[in-house]
Amino acid sequence: MLKIGLINYLNAYPFSWPLIRNHKQKGKWKTVLARPGELNQLLAQGELGMSLVSAFEYLRNRDQYILAPGIALSSKGYVDSVKLVSKVPIKKLENKSIYTTSASATSISILKILLGEKNIKSKALIDYDCHQGVPKEALAALTIGDEALTEDFSAFTYSWDLGAAWRELFKRDIVFALCVIRKDALEIYPKEISFLVKKLQNAPTESFACEETFAKNCRQTYPEIIKPMTYLRNLHFECGEAEISNFNFYIELCAKHQLIDQVFEAQYYTE
């Protein structure tokens, strides 16, 4: 049976809610809800046939994948949920270790690019388990998603919002997550994939069209997050020309900073 991965952060709820409400898991596809870092791995290993994953996962294993068009989660400047918290000013992180959350791939690449552009050479990036929270001993740590909105960061005096930093430096926005399809799954499940791509393309519109019910479900599913709808307004759920251009710009920067071997053209799914 086709397995589709969905990000279980509030930021991706406008995509996942229309797929999970009413779905009895008895049909021709099954949903798997997890943190983006886990979905990236499951998709790369072939445990999932398609998934919303980190945009960087597409770059990393692109030979195995094609992109579903019209589905993207992006920033609109300040995001609130993708930030580097630090006990010292960001400029003082030269030659220091930075902890990075296991939930992320895109935001880690964004952090590397921003530090590179600012000529700040950290000593090492150390992965920490997003389910355990930011290690107490961390001088600085990258946090994303629900953890970034709910953990106690009072020990950290400084907070650097990467969405805002990206906008300031490049006058652009970040494409964080995309819907990626495995080429081998497409051979086996063409009908299911076609159906699910359409469903995901329409999902944000469907969610916000019944905003009251959607908002109620947000509060029930994410009770720890204060003002979920205000937070969701920081994000962008459409994928048009601007997002495609922002994504291509990101690919160029990943190549410039040697996070991928070369610039390439993204391949999109068509029926």
Ligand SMILES: C=C(O[C@@H]1C=C(C(=O)O)C=C[C@H]1O)C(=O)O
């Ligand atoms: C905007 C966010 O985007 C997330 C960031 C991701 C990443 O860094 O790889 C992946 C998926 C998104 O859910 C966030 O977590 O706050």
